[in-house]
Amino acid sequence: MNIAIIGVGLIGGSAALDLKKSPLFDKIYGVDENPKHQEKAKELGLVDDIIPLDEALEKAKIILLSIPVDAILKLAPYILDRIEDHVVIEMGSTKTKILESIADHPKRGRYLAAHPMAGTEYSGPKAAVTDLFKDKVMVYVEAFKTDEDAFEIGEKIINTLGMHSIFMNAKEHDMHTAYVSHISHLTSFALALTVLEKEMSQGRIFELAGSGFESTVRLAKSSPDMWTPIFEQNRENVLEVLKEHIQQLQNMHDNIENKDFNRLHKMIKKSNRIKRIIK
Amino acid sequence: MNIAIIGVGLIGGSAALDLKKSPLFDKIYGVDENPKHQEKAKELGLVDDIIPLDEALEKAKIILLSIPVDAILKLAPYILDRIEDHVVIEMGSTKTKILESIADHPKRGRYLAAHPMAGTEYSGPKAAVTDLFKDKVMVYVEAFKTDEDAFEIGEKIINTLGMHSIFMNAKEHDMHTAYVSHISHLTSFALALTVLEKEMSQGRIFELAGSGFESTVRLAKSSPDMWTPIFEQNRENVLEVLKEHIQQLQNMHDNIENKDFNRLHKMIKKSNRIKRIIK
Numbered sequence: 001m002n003i004a005i006i007g008v009g010l011i012g013g014s015a016a017l018d019l020k021k022s023p024l025f026d027k028i029y030g031v032d033e034n035p036k037h038q039e040k041a042k043e044l045g046l047v048d049d050i051i052p053l054d055e056a057l058e059k060a061k062i063i064l065l066s067i068p069v070d071a072i073l074k075l076a077p078y079i080l081d082r083i084e085d086h087v088v089i090e091m092g093s094t095k096t097k098i099l100e101s102i103a104d105h106p107k108r109g110r111y112l113a114a115h116p117m118a119g120t121e122y123s124g125p126k127a128a129v130t131d132l133f134k135d136k137v138m139v140y141v142e143a144f145k146t147d148e149d150a151f152e153i154g155e156k157i158i159n160t161l162g163m164h165s166i167f168m169n170a171k172e173h174d175m176h177t178a179y180v181s182h183i184s185h186l187t188s189f190a191l192a193l194t195v196l197e198k199e200m201s202q203g204r205i206f207e208l209a210g211s212g213f214e215s216t217v218r219l220a221k222s223s224p225d226m227w228t229p230i231f232e233q234n235r236e237n238v239l240e241v242l243k244e245h246i247q248q249l250q251n252m253h254d255n256i257e258n259k260d261f262n263r264l265h266k267m268i269k270k271s272n273r274i275k276r277i278i279k
Numbered sequence: 280m281n282i283a284i285i286g287v288g289l290i291g292g293s294a295a296l297d298l299k300k301s302p303l304f305d306k307i308y309g310v311d312e313n314p315k316h317q318e319k320a321k322e323l324g325l326v327d328d329i330i331p332l333d334e335a336l337e338k339a340k341i342i343l344l345s346i347p348v349d350a351i352l353k354l355a356p357y358i359l360d361r362i363e364d365h366v367v368i369e370m371g372s373t374k375t376k377i378l379e380s381i382a383d384h385p386k387r388g389r390y391l392a393a394h395p396m397a398g399t400e401y402s403g404p405k406a407a408v409t410d411l412f413k414d415k416v417m418v419y420v421e422a423f424k425t426d427e428d429a430f431e432i433g434e435k436i437i438n439t440l441g442m443h444s445i446f447m448n449a450k451e452h453d454m455h456t457a458y459v460s461h462i463s464h465l466t467s468f469a470l471a472l473t474v475l476e477k478e479m480s481q482g483r484i485f486e487l488a489g490s491g492f493e494s495t496v497r498l499a500k501s502s503p504d505m506w507t508p509i510f511e512q513n514r515e516n517v518l519e520v521l522k523e524h525i526q527q528l529q530n531m532h533d534n535i536e537n538k539d540f541n542r543l544h545k546m547i548k549k550s551n552r553i554k555r556i557i558k
Binding site: 117118119120121136137139166168172176177179180181183184185186187188189190191192193194195196197198199204205206207208209210211212213214215216217218219220221222224225227228229231232235238239241242243244245246248249250252253256257259261264265266267268269270271272273274275277278 | 418496535
């Protein structure tokens with residue numbers, strides 16, 4: 001059995017590295033429209049060969065879709081139109097719009113929507129690392145719409161990556177990820193912009209940047225090509241959480257402005273409850 | 280020569296651990312008003328003995344002041360009133376108000392204001408770790424006001440901790456730290472509150488919390504007793520940077536609301552310039 005990985009970047013490339021070490025597949029093909037990524041993926045030995053998409057659909061029965069969500073929206077129906085008993089495992093970060101777009105497709109049963117809660121702030125083939133997925137959570141979305149045999153093959157691959165699995169519907173998934181992933185990125189982007197603006201006039205700021213700063217801005221290195229379409233497709237949820245986050249910051253601002261440090265202390269103490277969740 | 284560490288928490292306790300391994304001091308005394316911290320510091324062997332402050336000023340010539348900045352504001356003049364040729368090394372996170380309060384003190388020359396750009400989100404004696412300061416930056420603030428012999432002793436200790444040193448005036452220091460440290464904490468506190476509020480109604484959110492989320496909220500575990508006085512003492516700078524940060528988030532919100540994803544893409548791309556600074 002062969003697998004074709006569409007998009008040999010952080011997610012696809014890392015999956016390739018892990019799958020190469022397993023006996024699951026005879027050949028691992030890569031598909032990537034970016035010539036630089038094609039070259040890099042070959043140079044790094046992530047895949048056995050880089051081939052065009054249509055050839056990949058002929059040579060491989062398992063298709064891993066690991067490209068930005070706007071590209072998934074375009075490519076998912078195109079791929080479903082061209083397959084027989086293939087299994088398409090799609091790893092995008094949003095689900096509602098993507099799954100709506102293929103809801104009535106006759107090949108819907110061959111499609112497994114999954115979102116690995118794993119990643120780094122880097123992108124492209126050179127960002128690929130082994131064990132990226134190990135012990136992380138894979139969210140299966142609307143898995144009940146996937147044919148049983150297709151799901152089983154998907155699970156075998158996801159188990160090979162070392163992941164735990166949970167199940168959600170698309171709306172639940174998109175709301176939850178807005179809170180625990182998308183907002184973190186928006187905050188980091190905004191924080192980086194805030195500090196970069198100041199740095200232009202005050203060059204010494206970064207002499208002081210310690211690990212706390214690094215921790216809160218590291219996500220601001222993330223790719224705009226990957227993230228803009230996520231915010232576009234998850235617009236309503238992202239707006240809701242962004243509004244709440246701005247309100248919390250505004251409350252902190254107002255307490256500091258009004259010198260109500262008792263109330264500020266209470267807010268900080270309340271936020272400490274995050275210890276329950278983040279060890 | 281003996282040293283007394285006032286406040287045997289994350290900073291004081293970690294310094295104690297490193298200094299114990301050096302031949303600089305005969306005895307390391309700890310002073311802490313919290314009985315639980317006294318016990319824990321002894322149990323962990325951070326210091327040779329826990330003694331009252333006045334006794335410490337008699338037994339030790341070197342005083343390390345590593346307590347919350349509101350406590351420094353109260354204790355710094357008290358200590359300067361009671362010393363002769365001691366050296367007081369103060370490690371608070373704000374400087375303007377503290378240094379103003381002792382500006383005209385006859386013993387000002389014995390006081391070295393220093394801010395280690397090192398820390399974790401944990402506090403108290405159990406948060407103490409070796410090598411916390413290694414290869415980190417120590418900011419000396421208004422060091423020109425410190426007597427030469429006192430500064431030299433301070434530098435010897437800071438070198439023993441493995442730190443690089445830079446020099447700033449108090450206003451510069453407080454503005455810079457607002458940008459690279461204080462705002463990161465406010466953002467984390469606000470983000471934790473945003474997500475915790477939602478979690479109360481949607482318990483499954485945290486099944487999805489990945490490393491990106493953890494990275495941006497980990498600072499929300501930080502102590503309110505330490506941080507509230509920092510925001511109080513650095514109020515003007517913190518308000519300025521908080522206003523800018525809220526504005527950046529509002530711009531992102533507006534671009535998403537208005538579906539201006541080109542502009543959002545540009546903002547994210549611009550924020551990527553943080554790569555220049557954070558490796």
